[in-house]
Amino acid sequence: MLSPAKKALAAGNLAGFPDGMGVLVDLTRCVGCRSCEAACNREQGLPAPDQPFDDYSVFEQSFHGGTQKRRPTEKAYTVVNRYESEASDKPIYRKIQCNHCNEPACLTSCFVGAYTKTPEGAVTYNSKVCVGCRNCMVACPFHVPAYSYSDPIDPVIKKCIFCYDSRVKHGMPPACVEICPSQALIFGKRDELLKIARQRMTKDPAKYVDHIYGEHEVGGTSWLYLSGVPFEEVGFDTSLQQEPIISNVKDFLGTVPMVLAIWPALFTGFHLLATKGKGDHHDHGQAEEEGEDS
Amino acid sequence: MFVASSWPAKGVLLLLFLLLPLSGYATDAPEGIVIDVLSNHYEPVVFDHELHVGVAEDCSTCHHHTTGTGTADSYCARCHSNEAEQELVSCQDCHLADPFSAAAINVKSGQDLFHVDVSGLKGAYHQNCIGCHKEMDGPTGCQDCHARTEEGDRFFYSGQFAPPPAEDSGH
Ligand code: SF4
Ligand code: SF4
Numbered sequence: 106m107l108s109p110a111k112k113a114l115a116a117g118n119l120a121g122f123p124d125g126m127g128v129l130v131d132l133t134r135c136v137g138c139r140s141c142e143a144a145c146n147r148e149q150g151l152p153a154p155d156q157p158f159d160d161y162s163v164f165e166q167s168f169h170g171g172t173q174k175r176r177p178t179e180k181a182y183t184v185v186n187r188y189e190s191e192a193s194d195k196p197i198y199r200k201i202q203c204n205h206c207n208e209p210a211c212l213t214s215c216f217v218g219a220y221t222k223t224p225e226g227a228v229t230y231n232s233k234v235c236v237g238c239r240n241c242m243v244a245c246p247f248h249v250p251a252y253s254y255s256d257p258i259d260p261v262i263k264k265c266i267f268c269y270d271s272r273v274k275h276g277m278p279p280a281c282v283e284i285c286p287s288q289a290l291i292f293g294k295r296d297e298l299l300k301i302a303r304q305r306m307t308k309d310p311a312k313y314v315d316h317i318y319g320e321h322e323v324g325g326t327s328w329l330y331l332s333g334v335p336f337e338e339v340g341f342d343t344s345l346q347q348e349p350i351i352s353n354v355k356d357f358l359g360t361v362p363m364v365l366a367i368w369p370a371l372f373t374g375f376h377l378l379a380t381k382g383k384g385d386h387h388d389h390g391q392a393e394e395e396g397e398d399s
Numbered sequence: 400m401f402v403a404s405s406w407p408a409k410g411v412l413l414l415l416f417l418l419l420p421l422s423g424y425a426t427d428a429p430e431g432i433v434i435d436v437l438s439n440h441y442e443p444v445v446f447d448h449e450l451h452v453g454v455a456e457d458c459s460t461c462h463h464h465t466t467g468t469g470t471a472d473s474y475c476a477r478c479h480s481n482e483a484e485q486e487l488v489s490c491q492d493c494h495l496a497d498p499f500s501a502a503a504i505n506v507k508s509g510q511d512l513f514h515v516d517v518s519g520l521k522g523a524y525h526q527n528c529i530g531c532h533k534e535m536d537g538p539t540g541c542q543d544c545h546a547r548t549e550e551g552d553r554f555f556y557s558g559q560f561a562p563p564p565a566e567d568s569g570h
Binding site for chain 1: 512521522554
């Protein structure tokens with residue numbers, strides 16, 4: 106059976122589901138209380154954290170020689186990070202989790218079809234089907250899926266599922282949205298959230314940079330962001346393409362069955378291409394470096 | 400027939416006079432309000448309304464355009480600048496305690512553009528309160544206003560539920 110996103114794709118519809126839900130994150134409202142992290146832990150039955158959720162020293166943590174802040178892990182599907190920006194006299198906090206892409210690269214990269222994009226917008230996965238190949242980890246433009254090492258026999262991918270099974274499927278907001286004291290997170294139809302986001306910018310243009318992150322990035326995401334400082338200063342990758350990542354591989358996927366038939370000829374072609382393309386890849390490494398912290 | 404000289408009637412009249420101003424704005428405002436929307440994780444807050452009446456410039460600082468005292472927010476003032484006192488003035492009359500239920504989201508979709516972004520009750524409290532508290536040196540920490548319950552401590556893995564300290568964070 107085709108997953109919904111693949112069906113939508115087959116029908117030539119790249120705009121996602123019309124009634125899809127989403128979350129609008131307004132960075133100007135987030136107070137960095139980490140309640141959303143605690144709510145996620147409880148809702149998803151995750152293991153005890155290393156530090157209490159009201160311990161704000163976690164904001165000091167950095168990895169890989171100070172280039173990377175905290176990232177979602179198999180034990181924490183969402184984390185809040187703190188950033189400093191010259192454009193703001195206060196620190197800025199930002200919650201990170203799966204953005205629930207309209208055209209998820211994780212889904213298209215998964216060859217066993219473990220992922221599903223539900224009509225409500227959630228990108229979920231079936232851990233019984235997952236073989237732990239980690240294709241999706243590499244494919245995700247936001248570096249979201251984490252790999253569970255705790256069970257060496259049956260390793261699986263773990264990530265935020267938009268509280269699909271326990272909440273969103275039943276018309277309830279995700280646990281993080283419900284707990285957020287300042288309503289930095291609001292839940293609603295993606296279309297409506299875009300309207301609200303635009304309205305906030307119109308109402309108070311000095312307060313926001315003129316961009317809704319997630320409206321078009323990689324073909325649009327269910328989670329959308331407003332910020333008072335340039336997005337790249339608070340850990341967003343602003344170099345991402347506007348088209349879904351599927352567009353890059355769609356033509357390729359179509360040729361897969363053919364590959365087996367013309368295998369030898371194709372390899373010769375690949376070899377030629379590879380030699381010809383050398384020296385053409387200079388911006389690749391930089392994109393990856395910037396992506397680290399997105 | 401009305402007999403002005405009779406004492407009981409005078410008493411009633413006097414009472415009426417005393418009561419009249421009380422039906423005006425502000426004076427029928429409650430002294431304190433118990434806010435317990437987060438009672439699962441935090442003790443209820445006793446909001447000292449009387450104190451805030453003294454501190455706020457006028458009622459519209461918090462009540463926008465519903466108390467007949469003008470409109471502080473220029474955005475609201477475009478339509479609601481000269482409104483009389485309204486019947487519904489408490490926060491939860493307009494700010495839903497459950498703003499993301501399926502029903503609330505459906506109502507919102509049909510809402511005019513000016514009211515699609517009305518905060519839920521908790522959001523309204525925190526957005527409105529914290530900004531002012533910062534300016535006026537009021538309490539701003541979570542537990543400065545509402546102490547956490549035991550269930551709250553469990554939820555945050557804090558206090559008696561704190562995880563044992565790890566040797567080394569950051570890997
Ligand atoms: S953010 Fe990554 S894991 Fe989430 S839907 Fe998009 S590609 Fe998949
Ligand atoms: S609960 Fe809301 S305010 Fe608190 S850290 Fe999360 S997003 Fe920010």
